[in-house]
């Protein structure tokens with residue numbers, strides 16, 4: 001069951017041409033990312049935005065540090081079909097220019113756009129934008145840019161006591177104080193199309209900050225861990241706090257930030273939402289065993305090949321299991337729509353619990369792909385249902401259909417990796 005989500009005041013991003021993405025309320029959690037290239041390079045920027053949208057991004061943000069970037073927006077926006085957010089720092093004028101160029105949302109940083117008059121000008125422009133329907137503003141109180149030295153001590157005294165026993169007390173006090181002050185400008189101007197973010201590179205601070213903010217404001221929350229690092233480590237740094245918050249019902253839109261191609265941000269954000277049941281999966285749900293000393297096929301290569309082939313071939317969220325042996329193979333295969341479990345350089349393929357083929361190792365990939373295609377066609381024709389097991393899986397013949405039956409395993413009578421007849425494992429980048 002997906003987690004119950006905190007109800008928030010919904011905002012709408014986009015227009016008729018791009019489609020409207022709703023954030024908050026009962027809308028699904030949306031996925032955002034940001035272009036890595038220069039916005040003023042119009043063709044490249046359009047290509048990157050389209051690539052990110054194709055990868056599944058619901059909303060794409062672009063940096064507009066200079067006037068040539070907001071000028072470029074006028075050409076970019078008509079060429080893309082996903083709502084665009086202008087990321088504005090330091091120069092409130094960039095926000096006004098971006099609104100004029102037709103952007104669908106503005107991100108402001110209270111840490112570096114502080115003048116009340118300037119903020120009010122941006123609010124007024126956003127109210128009038130989109131043919132008078134208005135566009136939302138995200139208030140992003142990033143830890144790195146929010147800690148103002150000049151009023152830190154004063155604000156600490158005012159709010160610090162509330163969090164005195166808290167491990168992140170001083171940061172939370174400053175973040176919340178700044179947020180309250182800033183939002184008052186919006187409320188005074190009768191503007192409520194607001195999304196809040198409170199990012200930090202520290203995952204524990206991210207959890208604490210969003211948890212506290214969710215108790216105090218009903219605006220939708222944009223979750224993120226800022227400067228998470230390379231994908232290899234940044235994925236853990238991001239998914240731990242974001243997954244925790246989302247599983248607690250907190251969070252309406254997310255952005256994962258990697259020092260890498262932002263397509264990976266989109267892929268990983270979507271996968272996190274899929275596994276939490278917060279978005280309907282598109283494409284195959286692949287599970288696979290980690291292998292162990294019982295493996296008798298090159299499963300790592302097989303799994304990667306299956307992943308790449310199925311990603312392009314299958315639209316429906318078919319659950320596919322690729323298992324190394326009969327120890328866990330039948331159990332996992334029972335819960336899958338299409339499954340293969342391998343034995344000694346062979347594989348048995350099951351479709352919803354029914355055995356459909358036993359093939360040599362070299363044919364497993366094509367046979368599995370073929371069965372997935374046939375199963376998808378049956379589902380589309382209404383002749384099968386996803387996730388509906390037809391029969392109990394019987395384990396392979398214990399006398400050794402796969403060369404590694406239960407009795408043989410019990411008797412220790414199997415040949416394993418390293419034996420003359422087995423296929424060596426392939427681990428990318430390692431001997």
Ligand code: SF4
Nearest residue numbers: 289291292324325327
């Ligand atoms: S399915 Fe078999 S090979 Fe894979 S990890 Fe489990 S016991 Fe090992």
